[in-house]
Amino acid sequence: MILKREVQVLKPKVRFLFLISFIFTMITGLFGATNVRAATSGDYTIKPGGESNDVVNIDNGSYMVTGKPGQTAQLKLMVVNKASDTRNFIYYAATAYTNNNGTLSYDDTNVKDPSLKIQTKDALSPKKSIFKVPGNTTATITLNVTVPKKKFAGTLMGGVTIAPYKEKAKGSVSDNGTLIKNKFSYSIPVQIHQTGQPKVQPKYSVRTVKPGLVQTFKGRKQGVLANVHNSTNSYAGTLSAKAVVTKKGDKSFKITQNYSSQDIASTTNYDLSIPWGKKTLQSGNYHLKLTYKTDGGLKSWVLNKDFAITNNDAAKYNKLAGIKPNYLWLYILLGILALAIILGLGIYLGKRNNNKNNNGGDGNQPTRRRRR
Known part of the structure; x- marks a missing residue:
């Protein structure tokens, strides 16, 4: 029931x-x-x-x-x-x-x-x-x-x-x-x-992975939604699941999410929420590895899907999740640039003053012509 x-x-x-x-x-x-x-x-x-x-x-x-x-x-x-x-x-x-x-x-x-x-x-x-x-x-x-x-x-x-x-x-x-x-x-x-028709095995696949807002204990936060599909008239019972997201070109990036109970009905599809945690959404190319297992791990299904996040989508869902842009890097860059300008201006003015002193240091004394 x-x-x-x-x-x-x-x-x-x-x-x-x-x-x-x-x-x-x-x-x-x-x-x-x-x-x-x-x-x-x-x-x-x-x-x-x-x-x-x-x-x-x-x-x-x-x-x-x-x-x-x-x-x-x-x-x-x-x-x-x-x-x-x-x-x-x-x-x-x-x-x-x-x-x-x-x-x-x-x-x-x-x-x-x-x-x-x-x-x-x-x-x-x-x-x-x-x-x-x-x-x-x-x-x-x-x-x-x-x-x-x-x-x-x-x-x-x-x-x-x-x-x-x-x-x-x-x-x-x-x-x-x-x-x-x-x-x-x-x-x-x-x-x-x-009567007389055979049983069929589940056939799972990930159709799409898209950035969006996902429900967490802290409210709706940034993450991705993986649309999981079962294309056969089959039910494997309650499954555990593990989602691992990696980013191409960035070996340090990894998000792991575990699910204790997933019931995938026959011929159905649903959006599996993968929260991004404390990480903000960033543009780039990603890979999802999603593993489903039956109780006791007697059967398992491994699904793989490449997906991409654009700059616009990253900015959109970070903002909707309440994440304020981090301009620290910009402030640091502007500070370095300002310091470089100040140092450069100081060096320039210092050299100009030295040149004036060298060229005009005896300017008050009249020049005498030597007689033969």
Whole structure:
């Protein structure tokens, strides 16, 4: 089960209301061997209902569907309202993708990727619905999943998401007086596999690397965004990653960034953020070496990509990150130039005075002509 938490923060002394979205993703046993427990945040839970059969397996807390092209099966989804009041919920089907935080996401976005041929959400019906659940009651909704008729290898990834419908976020006050408002939504993954079709291995690549602003604990800072692409219907589980950036012609330049968890969905692409740290962006030619590894390092993928940063882009994103230009080198140069001018002028004036003294030192004495 995927938990999506939206947090609103309001400080009492701030004049205007700022909306801050924070997505906290908790994956327990996703596509793995551990059963998923229903989460309880937001006073409701969801979980798969019914029993596993030849077409739909729910043993791991997700819907694993295997069937012939065009075959339809039912999915049971249980929604437990832990509040005492009747509540409205919204359901929608989703195609899985990887967001720019490197986590799996399931929403009603129409996922776009050059390798994506089938939207998983199109295999689910209804695609969206609103329903009521009385207080302290469990409701079961029935969904249909149809294995696409179009032939495909590997596994399609999607999900079903439940969220409160038109409810105000509940607030709590932190120790420093900050008002925190939370909204929760939950998703259960759906995998679809065609009977008789082989599994496929991930095929990762770095499409582009561009300078930009990247999110850090200190806010948005200068760095680069590497667009990572998986072109196959495959999922390798949670990966660790290591990015190493070097600069051509400068052996002293090196940036290393480690990532503990990256979930790359099938046929998806996302921007991996590589912060520049204390270094400012400088123009030049660079190289990115990006390494992904499975848990335990049993499998790994090494991706390489050359890229360039222009003077304009470096200046633009350094400025947007709040970095002020360092003119120390200019001040030093101007100081050296001024000192050179002063010294040169002093030497010139000194030589001119010496010349005058040598040429006119006896000028007050009359010149006598010698008689023969």
